[in-house]
Amino acid sequence: MKYKIIPVTALAQNTCLCWCPQTKKAVITDPGNDVPLILEKLQQEKLTVEKILLTHGHFDHIGGAETLAKQLNVPIYGPDLADAFLIRQLPEQCQLFGVEKMPSFEPDFWMKAGEQIQFGNEIFDIIHCPGHTPGHLVLVNHQAKLMIVGDVIFKGGIGRSDFPGGNQQQLLESIKTKLLTLPEDFAFIPGHGPISTIGQEKQSNPFIR
Numbered sequence: 001m002k003y004k005i006i007p008v009t010a011l012a013q014n015t016c017l018c019w020c021p022q023t024k025k026a027v028i029t030d031p032g033n034d035v036p037l038i039l040e041k042l043q044q045e046k047l048t049v050e051k052i053l054l055t056h057g058h059f060d061h062i063g064g065a066e067t068l069a070k071q072l073n074v075p076i077y078g079p080d081l082a083d084a085f086l087i088r089q090l091p092e093q094c095q096l097f098g099v100e101k102m103p104s105f106e107p108d109f110w111m112k113a114g115e116q117i118q119f120g121n122e123i124f125d126i127i128h129c130p131g132h133t134p135g136h137l138v139l140v141n142h143q144a145k146l147m148i149v150g151d152v153i154f155k156g157g158i159g160r161s162d163f164p165g166g167n168q169q170q171l172l173e174s175i176k177t178k179l180l181t182l183p184e185d186f187a188f189i190p191g192h193g194p195i196s197t198i199g200q201e202k203q204s205n206p207f208i209r
Contacts, residue, residue: 001146009032014030016028049072056137063099077110138179149189153208180208
């Protein structure tokens with residue numbers, strides 16, 4: 001699997017293009033906004049997008065999803081249904097954080113733990129990692145040893161749990177039982193900031209050591 005990280009908005013959220021190098025079929029993960037920038041990067045790589053995937057329902061990860069889906073004529077795969085309330089409250093989230101108001105939308109599908117998402121010859125396995133939000137999902141490509149983890153874990157940090165539906169104990173449990181059990185050479189792309197690996201975080205992340 002190949003990928004390109006596209007930081008978007010003032011919050012520098014990591015939108016990702018992930019694609020199969022053989023078929024050039026792709027998915028876009030967590031398009032927070034800056035749709036023209038995402039489309040520009042997509043055109044540069046000459047990819048065919050099949051799906052938009054959302055790890056969780058916070059505004060900075062979903063804000064551009066509906067606009068992008070309409071322009072590309074592709075379906076939106078939402079996080080676990082437990083995050084539906086957040087997506088329905090998108091306008092209120094925007095107002096709370098003082099950003100431009102965006103209308104709510106309904107994903108075409110809701111992903112669930114244990115399912116797989118395929119694009120070309122590539123597969124993401126879906127893991128449910130609640131704590132930052134109730135329906136937060138992590139996307140795992142075992143062949144590439146790479147994960148899209150949203151706001152569950154960061155290089156040297158973990159996601160916040162003080163938003164509606166958050167739970168710090170649940171978040172730590174998700175990290176320790178579902179992510180840290182993977183091989184140490186698995187890399188992850190967080191929702192914000194640089195890439196890291198499971199091994200690096202086991203050694204240096206003060207929240208989980």
